[in-house]
Amino acid sequence: MTLKKINKLDLEDIYKREKRYLVKAVEDGKSPYHLFTLSTINDDSPELRIVVLRKVNINPFKLSFNSDIRSPKAYQLKNNKYCNVLFYDSIRRIQMRFKCLITINHKNNISQEVWNQTALQSRKCYMGPHSPTSILEAWHPNLPIDCIERDPSEEESQSGYKNFMNIELEIIKADILELHYNGHIRFEVLKNDKINFLSA
Numbered sequence: 001m002t003l004k005k006i007n008k009l010d011l012e013d014i015y016k017r018e019k020r021y022l023v024k025a026v027e028d029g030k031s032p033y034h035l036f037t038l039s040t041i042n043d044d045s046p047e048l049r050i051v052v053l054r055k056v057n058i059n060p061f062k063l064s065f066n067s068d069i070r071s072p073k074a075y076q077l078k079n080n081k082y083c084n085v086l087f088y089d090s091i092r093r094i095q096m097r098f099k100c101l102i103t104i105n106h107k108n109n110i111s112q113e114v115w116n117q118t119a120l121q122s123r124k125c126y127m128g129p130h131s132p133t134s135i136l137e138a139w140h141p142n143l144p145i146d147c148i149e150r151d152p153s154e155e156e157s158q159s160g161y162k163n164f165m166n167i168e169l170e171i172i173k174a175d176i177l178e179l180h181y182n183g184h185i186r187f188e189v190l191k192n193d194k195i196n197f198l199s200a
C-alpha cells in the first residue's frame with residue numbers, strides 16, 4: 001500500500017478552501033460554519049457558548065459576531081486579550097480551532113454600521129429589559145412585550161443600540177484537523193503565515 005503524500009502547499013490549499021467556506025457560511029444558515037463555539041475565560045475558569053458568524057475578513061483574517069454588552073461574555077471579552085473559537089463541519093469532517101485577538105465595538109462607527117445592517121427582527125434581541133444570563137424571579141421572554149408578535153419599528157428598535165456590541169476576532173493561530181480513514185491531516189498556521197504539520 002502506498003502512503004498518500006501531503007506537502008505544505010496542500011496545507012495552504014486546505015486553509016484557503018476553508019476560509020472560502022467560512023465566507024459562504026455568513027449568509028448560509030445551513031452551513032455548519034454558520035454557528036461556532038466561543039470560549040472565554042471567566043476569571044479562572046473557561047466558559048463556552050454558541051454564536052452566529054456575522055462577517056469574515058480574509059486579509060487580515062478576522063471573524064466577527066454580535067452580542068449584548070450586558071452579557072457575562074462581554075465582561076470576559078473585555079477582561080482578556082484573547083479567546084478561542086471552534087468550528088466543526090461534520091459532513092466534510094473538518095475541525096478548525098482559532099486563537100483570536102479580541103476587539104469590542106460598542107457605540108462606535110463599526111458597531112453603528114453593523115447595527116444599521118441588522119434586521120429589525122434581530123434588533124429586538126437587544127431590547128429586552130433583563131441582562132442576558134441574569135437570574136429571573138419567573139420566566140420572562142426578555143423581549144419588549146409589545147413587540148413579541150411583531151418586529152419593532154425602526155424608531156422603537158433604537159432603544160436596543162446601547163446594548164449592542166460587535167466583536168471582531170483577529171486570527172492569531174489556526175489549528176486545522178481534517179479527518180481521514182487513512183491518516184488525519186493536522187496543521188497549525190501562525191500569524192506570520194508559517195505552517196507546521198501537527199500530529200493528529
Ligand SMILES: Cc1cc2nc3c(=O)[nH]c(=O)nc-3n(C[C@H](O)[C@H](O)[C@H](O)COP(=O)(O)O)c2cc1C
Nearest residue numbers: 049050051052065066067068071072073074132133
Ligand atoms: C443557535 C444559537 C445561536 C446563538 N447566537 C448568539 C449570538 O450570535 N450572539 C450571542 O450573544 N448569543 C448567541 N446565542 C446565545 C449564547 O449561546 C448564550 O446562551 C448567551 O449569549 C449567553 O452567553 P453568556 O452567558 O456566556 O454571555 C446563541 C445560541 C444559540 C443556541
